[in-house]
Amino acid sequence: MIVDPKTLRASGIDRLTTGPGPDAGVAVSADGKRLAFTAKSQRIRTWLFPFEATTGHLKGSGEAITSPGRMSVDPTLSRDGTKVAYRVPHGESLGTSYGDVRNEVWVKSLLDGHESSLIADDYSRWLARWSPNGMQLAYERRNRRTNERQVMLWSSQSHEEEPLTTLSSNTLWAPYDWSADGKWLLTGQAEQIWLIPLAAAPHAETAAQKIISDPPYQLYQPHFSPNGQWIAFVAVANSPTPECTLYVVPASGGRWTRITDRTTWDDKPRWSPDGRTIYFVSGRGGFFNVWGIHFDPSGGKTVGEPFQVSKFESPRLMVPRWIPAVGLSLTQDKLVLTMAEESGGIWLLDSVDR
Numbered sequence: 001m002i003v004d005p006k007t008l009r010a011s012g013i014d015r016l017t018t019g020p021g022p023d024a025g026v027a028v029s030a031d032g033k034r035l036a037f038t039a040k041s042q043r044i045r046t047w048l049f050p051f052e053a054t055t056g057h058l059k060g061s062g063e064a065i066t067s068p069g070r071m072s073v074d075p076t077l078s079r080d081g082t083k084v085a086y087r088v089p090h091g092e093s094l095g096t097s098y099g100d101v102r103n104e105v106w107v108k109s110l111l112d113g114h115e116s117s118l119i120a121d122d123y124s125r126w127l128a129r130w131s132p133n134g135m136q137l138a139y140e141r142r143n144r145r146t147n148e149r150q151v152m153l154w155s156s157q158s159h160e161e162e163p164l165t166t167l168s169s170n171t172l173w174a175p176y177d178w179s180a181d182g183k184w185l186l187t188g189q190a191e192q193i194w195l196i197p198l199a200a201a202p203h204a205e206t207a208a209q210k211i212i213s214d215p216p217y218q219l220y221q222p223h224f225s226p227n228g229q230w231i232a233f234v235a236v237a238n239s240p241t242p243e244c245t246l247y248v249v250p251a252s253g254g255r256w257t258r259i260t261d262r263t264t265w266d267d268k269p270r271w272s273p274d275g276r277t278i279y280f281v282s283g284r285g286g287f288f289n290v291w292g293i294h295f296d297p298s299g300g301k302t303v304g305e306p307f308q309v310s311k312f313e314s315p316r317l318m319v320p321r322w323i324p325a326v327g328l329s330l331t332q333d334k335l336v337l338t339m340a341e342e343s344g345g346i347w348l349l350d351s352v353d354r
């Protein structure tokens with residue numbers, strides 16, 4: 001970039017590299033004539049693994065189930081394990097914020113392999129979650145021009161969407177889970193977690209019930225236990241040192257029970273179908289992996305120490321480092337996870353001063 005030394009205004013810009021990118025890690029030599037950088041190739045897709053949810057064992061190496069030419073993140077399995085919904089971001093990289101790109105929701109059948117976008121238009125959609133019977137998807141839809149948002153319900157029968165909440169630029173009702181009877185949505189709103197009744201559509205926020213509120217924390221990823229008595233969620237402390245910790249609270253609200261310590265980033269809590277194990281993604285050990293911890297649903301306490309489920313320890317196949325977009329979802333015999341395949345090298349560019 002050419003900059004006027006007096007006004008500090010940029011007057012021109014030249015492209016230095018010609019590869020597909022991303023190119024990063026730039027270092028300029030002391031004489032200003034050479035440039036070192038890393039050129040990286042990255043594919044981020046949804047992977048399906050055979051899984052035993054009772055024991056917490058992956059039973060195979062798994063396979064990618066989404067197209068290599070299309071980034072896919074935040075997958076969620078239907079409860080019968082026959083289809084997966086996931087998000088396709090149309091942006092520069094995985095780390096781009098939700099507000100900067102258009103996100104599409106796609107659905108893939110695990111029975112016949114067919115996959116397609118729900119609706120193709122200029123709206124951005126994300127956080128798609130299947131209803132218990134697999135007939136509906138709840139997700140947030142955003143108008144990219146006005147930044148107004150609302151929760152929508154999409155029908156797998158009519159292939160049309162209907163509003164659940166009022167369009168608003170001030171309130172975010174991020175849908176994370178459904179109640180077992182399909183009558184309520186469990187949603188997150190910064191430092192609060194709410195229940196929203198479907199019966200009150202299209203203004204369901206007017207009948208919302210607050211379950212958890214704690215201003216010192218940002219609350220995300222709430223999910224009901226199979227028996228509906230507990231909610232697992234993550235709390236991110238509003239502090240200079242980021243920490244993301246798993247908690248469980250009674251579904252009616254009340255005292256939090258801490259599930260993991262505060263020394264690592266633990267995220268995406270998901271219940272086993274029998275409600276006796278909470279699986280999650282954790283950064284302990286350097287690479288993010290799937291971990292689990294046993295839970296006593298009658299006493300509301302953990303049993304034993306966390307145990308490691310997966311061992312992805314190479315950029316050739318790993319859980320992406322940008323954890324907000326990573327999705328984890330499971331049934332009794334399946335587990336889907338956002339995975340990255342990365343490769344790259346260090347390059348040197350001469351005569352960059354010309």
